[in-house]
Amino acid sequence: MANTNQQKFPDVQGGGSLILAWQIKNKTVLVVGGGEVAAGRILNVLNADANVIVIVSSSLPISRRSLPPTLLPTWSSSPSTTRPPLPRSGKLCKEHHIPANIADVPSECDFYFGSVHRDGPLQIMVSTNGKGPRLAASIRKWIGNQLPAGVGNAIERIGELRVKLRKIVPDPADGPRRMRWMTKVSDAYSWDDMCALTDEDMDNLLIFYPSGKAPELQVLKAMRGGKVPEDLDVFDGSFGFSIGA
Structure with a gap:
């Protein structure tokens, strides 16, 4: 009997790359070469807070101290040297199991800069x-x-809300419940609404976590100034009325 609740996954296509967010903060990245391509690579790794070593010109002496320790034995036996050919630098990286991107040689790349x-x-x-x-x-x-405009700011606010939530509900066992509530909150407001959330709004929003609800924006605005939900005169659709004959 087939499992009707089984999730349907897309067909395997093959031939792609595994796209990841690679955390390289404070790690050392070696860039060999110059020009516009190298400048773009350098900007990419600097944006990721990496430490960058650049070897630019074949006429510029390079101290062995500036090279990664694993490359020192095979790069040169002299105190200083000039830039080796690019194919050689790529080969050295492979020999020492260092992930490398070789410009204009996709087949030799361990990763790509998208x-x-x-x-x-x-x-x-x-x-x-x-x-x-x-x-x-x-x-x-x-x-x-x-x-939409302001999408980055909206994500920043949601990130701050997640940090606040983890502080008040730190137990790892509550992880799935936290994720479900954050999903509900993320779906409840527009980008502009999320950008406009104040610190007070986010603190008030956390009051609704135990109930698993995401209140309407007008409720959060009405709570500004220290009000609690019980003091509000805001229709939230949770009750109705009838008229008898």
Whole structure:
């Protein structure tokens, strides 16, 4: 007998990349090369709060101290050296199991730099798996233009609400319930409404967590100034009336 509650997943397509949010804060990233492509790579990793080492010109001496320790034995045996050919640097990374992106050689890349739309905490990456970087940039711009104004600020406010909720309900066992309530809250308000939530509004919103409800925005506004739900004269649709003959 078939399980009618089984979730339907999409068919496996294959040939794609596993797109992840890679946390590289305070990790060391080596960029070999210069020009516009290298500048874009450097900006990407700096935005992720990484420590960047840049090797730019073959005429510029490079101290062994500036290289990752795992590369020192095979890079050069002299106190300083010049930039090795790019294919050699990629080969060294593979030999030492260091993930690498080799510009213009997609087949040698362990990962790709997609075209990224950024709005505060929101990041949307478009990848063509190395087949059409220019097209990825055009698609990214189109997606960015479709998003509502203030979406980054709204996400920031929701993130602050999650932090507040975890402080008052820290037990990991309550995780599923927290997630269900946050989903309900996220679906209850428009982007503009979420951007306009004050710290007081979010504190008042947490009052409704035990009941599992997400109140209408007018209720939160009416609670400003220290009022509690019992003191409000706001119709929330929770009761009705009838007229008898």
